Amino acid sequence: MGKIVVRDTEINVTRIHDEDYICLTDMLKAKDGDFFITDWLRNRNTLEYIGVWEKVYNPDFNYGEFAIIKSQSGLNSFKISVKEFVAKTNAICI
Template sequence: MSPKKCSDQAVHIIGNWILNINTVEFLGILEQLNNPDFKVLEFEDFKKEAVLNSFTLTPKQWIQTTGAIGIISQAGRYGGTYAQKDIAFEFASCISVEFKL
């Protein structure tokens, strides 16, 4: 698989994961526990919208809107989406049963 195709696939996997209501709740609770500057009202808005079929959210939107610090999203040649350890483990557990076990 070409690096471009692998990168595109990763973007879609992360994108689908972050749209899940359980993921939004997990991220919000983790931020509330670890980030005194987290914008709880904006999080609550995302949580309400996450049950709708029309809900869209990217890691960058999450960070910019809520002031989240658990995920870093960088564009460019050496960019990518990086997450705090607990978030990374939650993500890996959701996409791989073998990892979870």
């Protein structure tokens, strides 16, 4: 595992099967302090980005479940954990 420095913030980088993955938690902590990934997943723009990324890189992504999750995003009552999101959608990006 390595690190990169972006605007004086260290961000962990992990290599799996010749692919580099950056730590979203490190990025979010640097930007918004206590802002958590689960709050980030509530954002419709975030989910749209994830959907596009998964379409390009993940042939096993469950678009049906993703559409349900995306339709609920932005509602005050909507919250989803990374574990639940991955279980429902078969996402590989997070």
